[in-house]
Amino acid sequence: MSERINETPEQQDEFERLLSQLRPVASSISRDELMYEAGRQAALQKSVARPRLVWPLATAASWLITLTLGGMWALASNHDSQPVIVHVDQPPVVEARTSTAPVPEEPTVKSVTDSAGPGSPKLARSPLHWHAGPFVIDDLLDPKQGERLSMVGWSSLRSHASSARDDVAVPVERLPETQAPATYRQLMKLYLDDQTVFERKGDLL
């Protein structure tokens, strides 16, 4: 290309200089108004950007908390509704009293359900079972204190005895309201004092 490109004002000829001296009509734009609008837009952009993160995060957190608490509650209620009942075999009384007889086996603990049919082997139930209802004997014992009864286990046992009178061998009035028997042995004594119900109390001791 042979033509020279006039890029700088020094390279312009007289006519171009004359034209460039013409000043465009002053802008009708209000600079202050435009600056105000600029500030407003910038503030809007910042305020719009923040909730995009905040609200989804808050929603996710609340959902997480709800699901966690719901799951914990469901697990706890399932655990309560399926009690395990333990039956303790009683050693045969006659064999235990004869000196020549072989030493009876230690009572074994078997876990069965109440729905055992008539054909199933009949297991002697300890008196505590009838009073404890759905509660497991081990639950009544406080593992931290050896044979000592836990207060929670005692309260549960007492409330069950109040609601199911037919199964109760010991009148509720005889169960101390606030003070639990100190040990499992004391609890058994409470039961065994009632002569009308337990005919074979010697077997239990």
Place this chain on the structure above:
Amino acid sequence: MEPIELANLINRHAARLELYARQWCDETADVVQSAFVRLIEQEPSPQRPVAWLFRVVRNEALMQSRSQRRRRHREGVVAETTSPWFETSMDVGLDSIAATEALQELPDDCREVVIAHLWGTLTFEEIGELTGTSSSTAHRRYLEGLTLLRKRLGVSCPNE
């Protein structure tokens, strides 16, 4: 973009941008203001904000021009007489009204290049990017526009 930088851009280029937009539409203040607001929203800011502003103003003005033409056609309104594009000054050896009329009579592509280079202070390379042509094409149109302006304003060519 810093407020002081924006204020400088408005002071220096608002009138030039309006002149550039005036070749297509009447609502030049709205077009230029909208371009500045869009410039603020840019993150990050464009490297060459003046060239960027000219491009945005061009697109916006062409869009306005189309809707303006449709409206006038629908309403049967004849185009209004345009006001002078330049301020009147006794110091300048050219008449502002005559210069305005001469510019208006130029072909569109030549007029755009002349205004963008002389008053917009864009380089031919930037004008080429703006109009979608090469810098040499932009320069050729510029020279062509100057020749036509000389004829219309009665200024002799220095080479003659």
